[in-house]
Amino acid sequence: MEHTATPDNPEHLEICFCPLHGLLDTISKKWALMIIAVIGNRGSAGFNELKRCLCNVSSKTLSNTLKDLEEKGLIYRQVVDQTPPVVRYYLTVSGWELRELLIPLLAWVMKNGGHADEGCPIHFNAEHVR
Incomplete structure (x- = not known):
């Protein structure tokens, strides 16, 4: 039987998303988490390297997303x-902390x-997740 949290269940927690304003806007953009994954997987990356890895991203979008990620620290x-x-x-x-939090997700x-996706340059090895 699957356990489901409900408002009357003592395990139910009230969650406030207010602290996420601004940061959530940045990391929810299409390429942001992929950029974090590529940089984290490689240790560092240059602009053209990111552009090659992310195939379909435009230079303007990549530049704007990098600026947003830098502004958010x-x-x-x-x-x-x-x-x-x-x-x-x-x-x-x-950035490293966020990357580690993405692994369980x-x-x-x-x-x-x-x-x-086949041929994806951004890898995730589920064997390392406990």
Whole structure:
């Protein structure tokens, strides 16, 4: 028998989403979590590298999403002083924490009918989830 939480069930918790305003707007955008996944999987990524991994993202959308993620403190941008200058993106501590929180969500999605697209460059290994 499946357990279902209800308002009269003592396990029911009241949840307030107010703290998510602003941040939720950023991470719910189409490419945001995928960008976090790619940077996290690789340790860092450049703009063109992200564009290649995300195939269908436009340069403008990628640029705007990177700016939003940087403003929210989830990634940071580092310019390497060389000719020509090279820009790399890294996850901040908060970005790494968010990435780790996504793993149980991805496991739940896979358990409930989700699937990876063939040839997806963003990998999730469910064997590591407990």
